[in-house]
Amino acid sequence: MPTLHTPVLLNEVLEYLNPCPGQNFIDATFGAGGHGLEILKKIKLSGKLLAIDANADVSVFVKNKDNKNLIFINDNFRNLDKIVKKNFPYHVKGILLDLGLSSDELEQSGRGFSFLKNEPLDMRFSVNQELTAAEIINHYSLGNLIDIFKKFGEYKHAGKLAEKIIELRKKQKFQTTFDLVRAINLVHHHNFKEKIHPATKVFQALRIAVNEEFKNLTIVLPQAIDILAPGGRLAIISFHALEDRIVKNFFRDLSRAKNPEIKILTKKPVVPINSEVHENPRSRSAKLRVIEKI
Numbered sequence: 001m002p003t004l005h006t007p008v009l010l011n012e013v014l015e016y017l018n019p020c021p022g023q024n025f026i027d028a029t030f031g032a033g034g035h036g037l038e039i040l041k042k043i044k045l046s047g048k049l050l051a052i053d054a055n056a057d058v059s060v061f062v063k064n065k066d067n068k069n070l071i072f073i074n075d076n077f078r079n080l081d082k083i084v085k086k087n088f089p090y091h092v093k094g095i096l097l098d099l100g101l102s103s104d105e106l107e108q109s110g111r112g113f114s115f116l117k118n119e120p121l122d123m124r125f126s127v128n129q130e131l132t133a134a135e136i137i138n139h140y141s142l143g144n145l146i147d148i149f150k151k152f153g154e155y156k157h158a159g160k161l162a163e164k165i166i167e168l169r170k171k172q173k174f175q176t177t178f179d180l181v182r183a184i185n186l187v188h189h190h191n192f193k194e195k196i197h198p199a200t201k202v203f204q205a206l207r208i209a210v211n212e213e214f215k216n217l218t219i220v221l222p223q224a225i226d227i228l229a230p231g232g233r234l235a236i237i238s239f240h241a242l243e244d245r246i247v248k249n250f251f252r253d254l255s256r257a258k259n260p261e262i263k264i265l266t267k268k269p270v271v272p273i274n275s276e277v278h279e280n281p282r283s284r285s286a287k288l289r290v291i292e293k294i
């Protein structure tokens with residue numbers, strides 16, 4: 001299947017990571033390989049790329065399967081340390097994390113990421129994981145649902161929606177994305193002046209909760225710093241204000257330590273230029289932050 005995903009801030013990532021022949025890199029969110037395969041071209045056959053993704057389906061995008069310089073591991077990046085120890089005994093010049101989900105997952109995974117498609121309420125990046133969106137919607141308490149919609153989606157009607165879900169699920173369990181869209185429509189009529197459909201925020205919040213995205217980010221950050229060789233760089237693209245804050249605060253605290261281990265290369269986050277946002281609207285909320293290990 002061809003990819004529907006366009007890599008975000010590709011030129012900027014390549015500029016900061018500056019992959020050169022013979023160097024080794026880690027793309028911890030390989031997706032369709034939009035960034036990883038470009039890095040691979042630049043490091044040539046003498047360099048190595050460790051490509052990680054929680055979603056096993058992306059292995060179709062792993063080109064040159066016989067090529068020993070691209071190692072693909074289907075795992076969660078929160079296990080980065082273990083993955084690297086087992087599979088990548090090399091001097092690591094750069095690590096990329098391009099967070100969230102890919103357009104392929106949104107449009108063609110069949111896992112209920114999009115409110116425009118009627119699919120099972122799943123939302124897992126990895127089908128090996130037990131927790132699904134249906135489990136959260138059908139079993140979490142009122143307080144937990146409100147927290148998820150508020151904290152991860154900044155959704156204004158979090159309380160009303162959580163109450164509606166609990167009322168509806170007593171009669172019939174939620175099974176599909178359209179069951180959830182129906183509940184959202186009952187508490188919040190889409191006003192066409194609103195740029196973003198209300199379901200966008202609710203679906204984003206649920207996806208973040210199902211995949212424990214902020215927790216995994218917090219877990220991987222110190223591991224990534226440890227793994228980098230001196231002079232190596234860590235580049236992170238985030239799409240959510242809270243996610244960006246986690247990255248920003250982590251980098252700031254490390255850079256201000258007594259004997260700082262890193263220096264920040266992006267005083268302000270790098271954002272896409274207008275033409276990129278025009279061509280790829282998904283890039284509109286992207287923020288890139290990069291550090292260098294001292």
Ligand SMILES: C[S@@+](CC[C@H](N)C(=O)[O-])C[C@H]1O[C@@H](n2cnc3c(N)ncnc32)[C@H](O)[C@@H]1O
Pocket residue numbers: 005006007008028029030031032033034035036052053054055058075076077078098099100101102105125211216
């Ligand atoms: C935004 S996409 C990356 C797209 C890729 N850079 C490209 O241009 O083709 C994010 C990818 O990271 C994966 N992912 C998200 N969280 C993950 C995690 N904790 N561990 C491993 N992979 C994860 C998703 O399955 C998805 O394929």
